[in-house]
Amino acid sequence: MAAMVHSREERITPPTTAQVVDAVGPRLRSLRERRDVTLAALAAETGISVSTLSRLESGQRRPTLELLLPLARAYQVPLDDLVGAPQTGDPRVHLKPERHGGRVVIPLTKRTGGVRSFKQLIPPEPANSDRTLRTHEGYEWLYVLSGRLRLLLGDRDFDLGPGEVVEFDTHTPHWVGNTTDEVTEVLCLYGPQGERAHVRTRPARGD
Structure with missing residues (x-):
C-alpha cells in the first residue's frame, strides 16, 4: 500500500x-x-x-x-x-525605495552614522530644470552603474559614464543630474560628517 x-x-x-x-x-x-x-x-x-x-x-x-x-x-x-505590521518569516533586511523629487533612492544600509550607501535612479532632467549649485555638510562618492551622470562641481563640468567614479567634498558648490534621455543608475556613498571611503590600490611593482 x-x-x-x-x-x-x-x-x-x-x-x-x-x-x-x-x-x-x-x-x-x-x-x-x-x-x-x-x-x-x-x-x-x-x-x-x-x-x-x-x-x-x-x-x-x-x-x-x-x-x-x-x-x-x-x-x-x-x-x-x-x-504597518513588521514583516515576518524572512530574516533578511527589507529596505524600501524612497522618492526625493523625481528621483528614487534605495538605501542599501540601515546604519545611522558614518558612511552610508544608496542606489539612486535619476530620471532625465527637463531642459529648464533648476541647476543651481548647492553646498552641504559631508563627502560624497559616486559610481555610475548605467546611463550618464552630469556633475557641475564649482567651475568644472563632468560627464560621467558607466564604470566611472567621482568623489568630492560637498562643501564645494555642486549639482548632480541626468541630461540624457534615459534613466541613470548611480551607487552613492555618503559621509554626513565628511568621512571618506578608504580605497586601497595595488602596490607598485618593486615595492
Missing part, C-alpha cells in the same frame, strides 16, 4: 494590535534618523512639540491619527508605512 504524504502549511501568527502599536515608535525614530532630520526640524514642520515627538519615538506616548497624519505628510510616506 502506497504511503500518503500530507503537506502542512506553516502558519504565521499575525502581530497583535499591541505589538503593532509598540513598533510605531522605533519605526518613527528609524525613519527620522535615516533622513537626517532633527526633532526640532520635525517639530517645526509638523507643529508637534519636540517633547511629544520624543515621547512618541520612545513609546511613552501612544500614537494617534492626530499625530501620525502630519508625520506621514512630513515624511511623504503612506500612513501604512508608519503603522
Whole structure:
C-alpha cells in the first residue's frame, strides 16, 4: 500500500494590535534618523512639540491619527508605512525605495552614522530644470552603474559614464543630474560628517 504524504502549511501568527502599536515608535525614530532630520526640524514642520515627538519615538506616548497624519505628510510616506505590521518569516533586511523629487533612492544600509550607501535612479532632467549649485555638510562618492551622470562641481563640468567614479567634498558648490534621455543608475556613498571611503590600490611593482 502506497504511503500518503500530507503537506502542512506553516502558519504565521499575525502581530497583535499591541505589538503593532509598540513598533510605531522605533519605526518613527528609524525613519527620522535615516533622513537626517532633527526633532526640532520635525517639530517645526509638523507643529508637534519636540517633547511629544520624543515621547512618541520612545513609546511613552501612544500614537494617534492626530499625530501620525502630519508625520506621514512630513515624511511623504503612506500612513501604512508608519503603522504597518513588521514583516515576518524572512530574516533578511527589507529596505524600501524612497522618492526625493523625481528621483528614487534605495538605501542599501540601515546604519545611522558614518558612511552610508544608496542606489539612486535619476530620471532625465527637463531642459529648464533648476541647476543651481548647492553646498552641504559631508563627502560624497559616486559610481555610475548605467546611463550618464552630469556633475557641475564649482567651475568644472563632468560627464560621467558607466564604470566611472567621482568623489568630492560637498562643501564645494555642486549639482548632480541626468541630461540624457534615459534613466541613470548611480551607487552613492555618503559621509554626513565628511568621512571618506578608504580605497586601497595595488602596490607598485618593486615595492
